[in-house]
Amino acid sequence: xxxxxxxxxxxxxxxxxxxxxxxxxxxxxxxxxxxxxxxxxxxxxxxxxxxxxxxxxxxxxxxxxxxxxxxxxxxxxx
Amino acid sequence: xxxxxxxxxxxxxxxxxxxxxxxxxxxxxxxxxxxxxxxxxxxxxxxxxxxxxxxxxxxxxxxxxxxxxxxxxxxxxx
Amino acid sequence: xxxxxxxxxxxxxxxxxxxxxxxxxxxxxxxxxxxxxxxxxxxxxxxxxxxxxxxxxxxxxxxxxxxxxxxxxxxxxx
Amino acid sequence: xxxxxxxxxxxxxxxxxxxxxxxxxxxxxxxxxxxxxxxxxxxxxxxxxxxxxxxxxxxxxxxxxxxxxxxxxxxxxx
DNA sequence: ATTTTAGGAGTGCAAC
DNA sequence: GTTGCACTCCTAAAAT
Numbered sequence: 001x002x003x004x005x006x007x008x009x010x011x012x013x014x015x016x017x018x019x020x021x022x023x024x025x026x027x028x029x030x031x032x033x034x035x036x037x038x039x040x041x042x043x044x045x046x047x048x049x050x051x052x053x054x055x056x057x058x059x060x061x062x063x064x065x066x067x068x069x070x071x072x073x074x075x076x077x078x
Numbered sequence: 079x080x081x082x083x084x085x086x087x088x089x090x091x092x093x094x095x096x097x098x099x100x101x102x103x104x105x106x107x108x109x110x111x112x113x114x115x116x117x118x119x120x121x122x123x124x125x126x127x128x129x130x131x132x133x134x135x136x137x138x139x140x141x142x143x144x145x146x147x148x149x150x151x152x153x154x155x156x
Numbered sequence: 157x158x159x160x161x162x163x164x165x166x167x168x169x170x171x172x173x174x175x176x177x178x179x180x181x182x183x184x185x186x187x188x189x190x191x192x193x194x195x196x197x198x199x200x201x202x203x204x205x206x207x208x209x210x211x212x213x214x215x216x217x218x219x220x221x222x223x224x225x226x227x228x229x230x231x232x233x234x
Numbered sequence: 235x236x237x238x239x240x241x242x243x244x245x246x247x248x249x250x251x252x253x254x255x256x257x258x259x260x261x262x263x264x265x266x267x268x269x270x271x272x273x274x275x276x277x278x279x280x281x282x283x284x285x286x287x288x289x290x291x292x293x294x295x296x297x298x299x300x301x302x303x304x305x306x307x308x309x310x311x312x
Numbered sequence: 313a314t315t316t317t318a319g320g321a322g323t324g325c326a327a328c
Numbered sequence: 329g330t331t332g333c334a335c336t337c338c339t340a341a342a343a344t
Contacts, residue, residue: 009120016125031325033094045326124305151162153287185253186257190250211251
C-alpha cells in the first residue's frame with residue numbers, strides 16, 4: 001500500500017508546485033504593470049509606496065490606537 | 079489634461095492591487111493544500127523541504143546533500 | 157587534512173552552542189525577574205508592554221515621519 | 235509610600251532591560267561566529283541545520299531522517 | 313492549548 | 329552586476 005500513499009503525496013506536492021508557478025506568474029504580471037507605468041513616465045518607487053500605504057492603513061490605525069492605549073495604561077502605573 | 083494623467087495612474091495602481099490580491103489568494107491556496115496534507119498525516123515541514131529540493135537543479139541538490147553529509151560526519155551525526 | 161577542517165567546523169559549532177546556552181540562561185533570568193515582580197504584585201503583562209514600548213520608541217518616530225513624508229509625496233503626485 | 239513602590243517597579247524594569255541587552259549582545263556574538271565561519275568557507279545555512287540536529291533527541295533525529303528519505307523516494311529524489 | 317514573538321530564508325527592487 | 333534593503337512566509341520558543 002506504499003504506492004497509494006506515495007501517489008497521494010506526489011499529487012499533493014504537484015498541486016503545491018502548480019500553485020507556486022501560478023503565483024510566480026502573477027508576480028511577473030505585477031512586474032509588467034510597473035514596467036508599463038515606468039514606460040509612460042511614472043515613478044514606480046513612489047507607486048510602490050502608495051500601494052503599500054493603501055494596504056497598511058487600516059491595521060496601522062488599529063496598531064497606533066493600541067499603542068496609545070497601552071501608553072495611557074502604563075503612565076497610570078508609572 | 080491632468081485628469082487623464084491621474085486616471086491613468088489610478089488605473090495602473092488598481093491593476094497592481096488586483097494582481098496582488100490574486101497572488102495572496104494563491105498563497106492561501108498553497109497553505110490549504112499543506113493543511114489538507116497535514117490532515118491526512120503528512121509532515122508538512124518535510125514536504126516543504128521536498129518541494130524545495132525539486133526546484134533545485136540536480137547537481138546543486140547533490141552538492142547540498144554532500145555538504146550536509148560532510149558536516150554531519152564532522153559532528154558525529156551519522 | 158579533512159580532520160583539521162572537521163575540527164575547525166566542530167569548534168565553530170561548539171562556540172555557537174555555548175552562546176546559545178548563555179542566551180537561553182539569560183532568557184531564564186528575565187523570566188525570573190518577571191516572576192519576582194509578579195510575586196510583589198505587579199502586572200507583568202503591562203510591564204512587558206512598557207519594556208517593549210521603551211525599546212520601540214525611537215524607530216517608531218522615524219517610521220511615522222517616513223510615512224508622513226511619503227504621503228505628502230504621494231499626494232503631490234496623485 | 236508611592237515613591238518606594240515606583241522605585242521598585244522601575245528597578246525591576248531596568249533589570250529586565252539590562253538582561254535583554256545582554257541577550258541581544260549574545261545574539262550578535264552568534265551572528266559573528268556564523269560570519270566568521272562563512273568567511274573561511276563554510277555554508278552557514280547547513281551549519282544551522284547541523285546545530286538544530288544536535289539539539290534533537292537521537293530518536294527524533296532518526297525519525298526525521300527516515301521520513302525525509304521516504305518522501306524523497308516517493309518523489310524520485312534519491 | 314492557544315496565541316505571540318523572535319529569528320531565519322527566500323524574493324525582488326533600488327542604488328551604486 | 330552586485331550589494332544592500334524591505335517584505336513575506338515559516339518555524340520554533342515563550343507567554344497566557
